Amino acid sequence: MRSARPRPCCNPATLTQWLADRNEPHGYTCDALAAIERRLDEALADEHLGPMLGTEIALLLGQVLIATIDGARWTVWPNEHPVIRIGHTDLDVTEISDTYLYRHGEAPTTIVNQYRFTDGK
Numbered sequence: 843m844r845s846a847r848p849r850p851c852c853n854p855a856t857l858t859q860w861l862a863d864r865n866e867p868h869g870y871t872c873d874a875l876a877a878i879e880r881r882l883d884e885a886l887a888d889e890h891l892g893p894m895l896g897t898e899i900a901l902l903l904g905q906v907l908i909a910t911i912d913g914a915r916w917t918v919w920p921n922e923h924p925v926i927r928i929g930h931t932d933l934d935v936t937e938i939s940d941t942y943l944y945r946h947g948e949a950p951t952t953i954v955n956q957y958r959f960t961d962g963k
Contacts, residue, residue, distance in 0.1 A: 852905065852916060852924070857898035860891050870905040875950045878902070886943075900939035903950045907933070910958055928957055 857878065858868040864881070867873035878885060878899060886892050904926045907914045917927045925932040933953070941947030 852901055854898045854901035854905065856891055856894060857885075857902055860885065860888065870902070870909040872906060872910070872951050872954055875899075875902060875906055875954065879949050879951060882943075896939045896943050897936070899943070899950060900935040903939060903953065904935045906950075906954055907935075907957065910954060914957075933957075 858874070861868035861874055861877055866877035866881070868877075885895055888895075891898065904916060904924075907926050907928065908916070911928055914926055914928045916924055917932065918924050919932070923934070923936070925934050927933075938947065938950070938953055942949060
């Protein structure tokens with residue numbers, strides 16, 4: 843597993859602090875993603891975190907992908923939308939997060955495991 847320093851604009855600081863305040867894993871790991879999945883209802887109901895949860899989960903998912911998958915990196919589409927590039931695949935972590943939260947999509951840990959075991963191929 844490689845270590846990655848997040849760009850300041852790509853740092854899910856509010857979510858990682860929220861997890862830390864609850865003695866949950868809060869680094870750029872699958873354990874932190876699993877913690878937010880477990881506490882999702884509580885996070886959504888949180889007055890401060892709830893309104894920004896989709897963006898915070900997207901940022902955390904992106905950072906976990908970068909930290910765990912060789913060659914994964916942030917890139918920006920021509921419309922200035924940030925995505926994670928793994929091999930020849932661009933993952934729209936914002937769409938993944940929104941789909942998870944609001945349309946019962948795949949959990950972020952499932953996405954990480956899918957790409958961790960295929961290396962984006």
